Amino acid sequence: MTLSATEFAGEAKPIYEMYAFSDFGMEVRACLEYKKQCMDSPLVHGMAFISATYARLTARVESEYTMEIVDKSVPGKYIVELGGNQTWVVYTDKKGKFALDESGKALVSSGLYSGTVRIAILPSKKATKVYDKYSTCHVRGGNVAIASRTEYSLKWKTVGASCKKNGLLHFALPHHLPAMKGDTKSVKSVALNSATRGKMVAQVTKTGEWTLSEKENDLEVDFYPTTKPSAKMVKKLADIADEWGLNKTSWYFNGKQYQKYASLCLLAADKAIVGTNKKLLNTCLTKLEKLIEPFLDNTLAPPLNYETSYGGI
16 A cells, blocks of 8 residues: 555656654655645654645555455545455545545545545454554654663654554564563554564553663673684684785675684684684784775775765765
């Protein structure tokens, strides 16, 4: 499902802008010339609703599949099935009127629309009432705040009439759940599978904040594998004497190559392999220090640039 506008498909191409960033997402808008007709959307990790706020545009909820409206008995709410395979709920302002277009693949406002449209996939029938309760509170961004070595918070930027009364509905990943504390509550009837990170379970917070606490870990961490190779098995140390070099046209492969050389120095520093002889280690470190210079002075191609809007390389 995609949120768009009929005007964007015409000759007047919209101007896209990413205008605000947070640790967990960004805020984007698409406007026609003079910015009097716009669509504004937040894109945030874990958001329960895909939302867009329209200003004088013909709102469209589009799909690659044929839609069927199975329930529109409640003003401002449409239950839509996609090809009999997925069920979605669409929330609009109560005064807005929407209907399927001729293709049957888009839910379109009857005229110029100024208001918010929110959509969400329904994982179960029970989820409908949950979404109804939290549909007027949506997230605009989120930032991390570190309280201590073991505790941190995710502070959500929220907008909507029910945020303080009912709270924010937002999805958590599996690794969040054991660490969650405070007033955040799981809504087990609303769960979705993420693309690569397991099952997401909806959480509700009235404070707009998640507090997470991890146990202190006493494990020693180093760069060596659990099972160290014996001196007889290590033949690669001979590579220390070879001529070292980098391919100056790829940051990715240069990084892999540099990691290989650094691993040789780790082996040369392991007494289980070389004993007390530090000759190989000294040679290795000298070559490694010289090899890192192109990374530090930014002379690899293409050179890195700092992006000031996002605040990163």
